[in-house]
Amino acid sequence: MERYDINDVPDPFACAMEAALSLAVRLAAPESAALDHAAVESLIETDGREILRRFFQGHLDLRALNEENSPPPREVTGRDGVPRTHRERGRARQLTCLFGTVSVTRLAWRNRGRPDVRPADATLSLPRGRHSAGRRRLAVREAIHSSYDQAVEAIGDRCGRVLGKRRAESLVVEAAQDIDAFYRHRIASPCTADMPLVIQVDGKGVVMRPEALREATRRAALRKKQQGRQARLAPGEKPNRKRIATIATVHDTHPAKRRPHDIVHPPGGRSDRRKVNPGPKAVNRWCTASLIHDPDDVIAEAFTQAADRDPGQHRPWLVLVDGARHQLDLIQAEARRRHVKIDILIDLVHVAEYI
Incomplete structure (x- = not known):
């Protein structure tokens, strides 16, 4: 008699493969043959981003499953040196990556009166906020070359409308806050x-x-404004507006x-x-x-x-x-x-x- 398959663990990449197959079916349909190349390109870009997100989610789900099924470590301690003896499953958090938002599920080791310890967070090097390292790197690279409005627009073209201007500004500031520490520890x-x-x-x-100008520059700018319209300025010339x-x-x-x-x-x-x-x-x-x-x-x-x-x-x-x-x-x-x-x-x- 043939044995029953008792392995009922779902395939973590099944959703991603289903989305990829669905895209292939749509591209092979007669309706797609009437589309121009720009419409096909947009279709692949939009659906392809969702396929990549599902593959990323499947990988994270597989890691969570392996962590739950792995033998527990002998001892898990926090920075305070106190062991965490109780294990809790299903502790999830959101991570916004280049392809969209995914859920990261991991184990939390606990002890009464102590903060939780999640070893998977260190392994994945998860950020404190929701935005991934790739999203932060993209925000910094785009902000260097243009204004924040243009940076947000460029990020939206690649990742979808998932980042606002104020959040993009904070990501750039956070990325620059450890520059001094980096140079202090760098040995030539x-x-x-x-x-x-x-x-x-x-x-x-x-x-x-105007409120950030030095007092003397601010007064000079006010006097210039009271004089009315002046001659046309040369490229890059902005008198009494700079520090x-x-x-x-x-x-x-x-x-x-x-x-x-x-x-x-x-x-x-x-x-x-x-x-x-x-x-x-x-x-x-x-x-x-x-x-x-x-x-x-x-x-x-x-x-x-x-x-x-x-x-x-x-x-x-x-x-x-x-x-x-x-x-x-x-x-x-x-x-x-x-x-x-x-x-x-x-x-x-x-x-x-x-x-």
Whole structure:
């Protein structure tokens, strides 16, 4: 007699396979033959996203099933070192990924008066909020290249309308909050004595809301507004609407021998007779910027980073600036305070734009 199949555990990927088969049937139907390529593309994009979401959900369900059926560990403890002795099944939470929203079910180990411990959360590296690492990475990448409105629109085109503007702003802020800690724990590779150490300082105007302007700038903007309409502004010109952010970077570089024609195009253009030598490449970059702190604080932080890389000052220190007088004064004052010998390089091409 043939034995009955007592394995009644459902296939976690059955829903995903059913959705994939349904899409194949729709594409093979006579009605789809009358669609243009844009309609077919939109159909595959919409239904395909749901298929991917179901595959992700099936994978999470399989992991939850394996966790429940696995032998329990000898002891589960929390950060406080207290064992969690009671196991509770079916503890679910929502996770919004690139394909939609999925449910993550896992075991919770409990002890009276203590917070729950969920080992699967650490294995999956689940975020504190609902949005996955892929969704956060996408929000940051889109926000860098455009406004928040455009970033939300781009995310909606790829993932569906699942993210608002305010939430996109918070995701970008959360992604940037550990930059300082990242740089503090990052150790630059050691360099030889003939490898220059470069410090670069610059200022960047950032358009601000009226309430965020400094008092003197705000009063100047008010006077300008009271004067009425003025002449047409040049591209990028926004007087009395900006605050200057101080940007500083420190990096190592390999010396590169270059000739004049490697930098400036000769009259008539370049020829193939002389090979152009490549310029120096920056490595081990460290960067900081601030709208809040004074420029001297940012410059001092850059010098501290440089001193950590070359405590004995065995390497040549180069400081690159665009010729701003107040930056030069602050840089020279900081070098005197630290008794550091520096060579200042001024970007003459940049300075020529103001002459």
